[in-house]
Amino acid sequence: MAPLPLAGIRVLDFTWVVAGPVATRLLADFGAEVIKLERKPGPPGSRQTGLQGDLHRNKRSIAVNMAHPRGVEIARRLAALSDVVIDNFSARVMRSWGMDYASLQAVKPDIICVSMSGLGHSGPRANYVSYGPTLQALSGFTLLMRDSSDAPVGYGYSYADMVGGYTGALATLMALRYRQRTGCGQFVDLAQFEALVSVIGPSLLEIAVNGRPSAPPYYRSQEMPAAPHGVYRCRARDDDDDRWIALSVQSQAEWERFVKVLETPAWSREPRFQTLYLRMKNQAELDRHIEEWTRAQVAEEAMALLQRAGIAAGVVNNGADLCARNPQLGAREFWGRVPLPDGSSTQVTGIPARLSRTPGTIRTPSPLIGSANEYVLGELLGYDAAARARLIDDGAVWA
Amino acid sequence: MSSMESDGALAGLRVLDLANYRGGLCARLLADMGADVIKIEPPGGEAGRRIGPFVDNRPHRDRSLFFWFYNLNKRAVTLDLQRPAATAIVKRLASAADLIIENFAPGRLAELGLGWEVLEQVNPALILLSIAPFGQTGPYRDFRADDTVLAAEAGMLYVNGRPGHQPVRPLGLQAYHSASYFGAIAALCALFARDRDGRGQWIDLSMQEATAAAVEHVAGSYFGEGRIEPRRGTLHWSRYFRVGRCRDGYIMHCTLGDWTSLVEWVKADGKAQDLTEPQWDDVLYRAAHAEHLFDVLDEWVKDYTCEELLERAQALRLPYASVRPPEALFADEQLAARGYFVEVEHPELGRRFRYPGAPYCFGRSPWRVYRRPPLLGEHTGEVFGDELGLAADEMAALAAEGII
Structure with missing residues (x-):
């Protein structure tokens, strides 16, 4: 079997919370050796299952006290053996340890440093603390994502952290390509705020160019004009009445096929629904009629009927739909499984992009904090057993 | 091949972008870092050119702001892939390319005579990235989806909104965007694999899975x-x-900051109720009793204006934030200081426009605006004539047949 695409790349990983670990997890999935440098005791809760299991799988962990001078020495020696050093602190933290790009260049001239801070290393707010939900509030997501109540709702989670993570992984790979070509490392200053703002680009261009005020999209199509277009309530299933279907009807041919699936009810022949323009104009009435139909349907069955007729439709999947019953994700074996040290195993999120020759793999569970101390301190850095014991006694390393 | 020297991280990388707007961000991410991206569109232009908004609300294939965002820094040629002569041209382009990105319906590329088996023969070092709503295999392979349907099927909708009410959809086409980021990451991984043995590969990217x-x-x-x-x-x-x-708008509460500072402030305002009790010092207790905690804090903030509250919160280093519209980003001090928005010249319109800029700041190989988004077929002559070496009479014949 061909080696993993990033085999031989070593990443010294200072990141924590979500965005940073998402970035280094992607690199680890594709074969980079990611060594997490962590504090002990770690955050409460299990590290090996659930979101934490997803975030840290395929990585190694060492427990080093960066408040101790010999802890910093270990980190610097490890940086000298690494290709990439990545963090998600604000600017001052890595500098205070002498682990910023300028300092690390002295120990590894072609080092790549990627810093994924919230607001970036420059500017008046460089040292402000931010989180996914605060960035989403600042960017417009929270205000403009609304339902009919017309109060801001926003995401129920930190999409910002996922975008930040993807952007961080991509930036790291691009910097590695540059080093491959030129032999030069560099510093990448990634503001998660800017990464998030970048994914609402089309809305920003409209504001900048046309000066049109932004508005909540609700369920109007944000791409090809479509009507009907939205999410409709379906029949309860197993006492669960929180069942919904999403559908999108664009062309006239699609509309005609759609109406046929509904068995051409009388309302569908009314003049006010006969063209896309009219359907968009009368969308509220249209939606009410369609929901009469969907309320009588099981979401999965309605989706099958509509897809068979060539209409874009999908169930609004909840966690169980997605993880346990989705026929497509099941057939493609999307969800991964990783063995745990106690002999059991846990399921984790899979790897969406499938490379035909060198696919990413799920190899090891999220590491216990400090579980790679011996490998890193002994094998990589050459401390013998006695020296390692001294580091622990001195409080530079946690056993 | 590139007509412009590039100091970007991906300079020298040659990309054929057969994708429409649903996968358009992927090649754009590469183009921004110096890759030479040639977008191949059907003679009438890709669907994204027909999606608004348009400059000054005047619909035209070269005035779509939607298209502009996804195609900054690309070159564009037109080619009718339905015609056999076009297939031969794509093969010639593919022989000198590193990466092809496509998002046709699964199987369509093979029907056009450009399936992976064919392309691999033409150029064994080529990487083919196929982006499809549900991937290249499985029972949903041929199902249709737009961004909203994908977000539904991927679990991105169900968790946004009020209990019992309609789930809330993201702002922007975030299923497409997630897939594009994954596609770019996967394509670069395939380049590293190719460095070892000179061989390319086929990447099957499901937008449902990426989302x-x-x-x-x-x-x-x-x-x-x-x-x-x-x-x-x-x-x-x-x-x-x-x-x-x-009083005048919304803010985002956050109970992860310095609790003592927050509670002292609330107490000084006489609104702390039971929050001064010691159990609230424990961050996990605050999470467990979040509904009550935020109810108390809501009572407290309702007499403030957003500005008063946030100014004070910032002084105390509490990570509160204003819930504001995207317009505010253009006046944001932090983005301005970092030069986030960039001016892009559109000479044929005699105007410059502010575009959202770099998602990352590279010290040596910067994100850059190399060229404004391409007009329809703008680089057809340059790419097919100057670079591929088609003679003027060949080009004229292809144009006469409506192939280019």
């Missing part, structure tokens, strides 16, 4: 605890954030 991976907590809660994540209104699933309402 499902971009939902932070749903799979983890299900696999970890067997919990189906519900909709919680504006309460973040971590239970440390909720939207609150000031």
